[in-house]
Amino acid sequence: MSKASKLxxxxxxxxxLRLALKGVGVRPSATVLANEFNLRYWGNSITVNTARNWLLxxxxxxxxxxRVLADWLHVSPDExxxxxxxxSFKTQDAGTDMSVLTMQDRDMLARYMTLSLADRKTVSDVxxxxxxxxxxxxxxxxxxxx
Numbered sequence: 001m002s003k004a005s006k007l008x009x010x011x012x013x014x015x016x017l018r019l020a021l022k023g024v025g026v027r028p029s030a031t032v033l034a035n036e037f038n039l040r041y042w043g044n045s046i047t048v049n050t051a052r053n054w055l056l057x058x059x060x061x062x063x064x065x066x067r068v069l070a071d072w073l074h075v076s077p078d079e080x081x082x083x084x085x086x087x088s089f090k091t092q093d094a095g096t097d098m099s100v101l102t103m104q105d106r107d108m109l110a111r112y113m114t115l116s117l118a119d120r121k122t123v124s125d126v127x128x129x130x131x132x133x134x135x136x137x138x139x140x141x142x143x144x145x146x
Contacts, residue, residue: 013057013060015057022107030051040068
């Protein structure tokens with residue numbers, strides 16, 4: 001691997017780590033990351049400098065540490081490390097294969113869960129309306145082609 005691609009890979013990991021931290025409501029701080037990580041890791045503690053290197057994209061944790069991070073942050077190790085997900089579930093209504101929720105999806109859902117019931121109902125109504133509109137639009141497109 002070239003040095004440039006290694007730097008890009010490290011930066012992308014750093015971005016995913018920051019997003020995952022925000023997704024669980026943790027400030028992306030080296031001190032906070034080190035302290036919270038060390039509470040969960042059975043091996044030797046990491047230093048604040050190690051956590052800073054992860055956040056700055058200077059290094060990527062080894063697999064054992066990556067698994068602890070992933071468990072804590074509610075993401076898959078592969079998603080955190082590589083940004084990829086494997087398909088894992090089907091929707092109830094449509095029976096359509098879907099990918100596991102991305103970090104952005106989980107972040108959005110976490111924010112949704114903080115809303116009042118009335119606001120959740122509003123969001124649900126908007127999603128239903130958008131889904132209906134998309135279905136109508138798709139059917140109109142099929143008629144135009146056929």
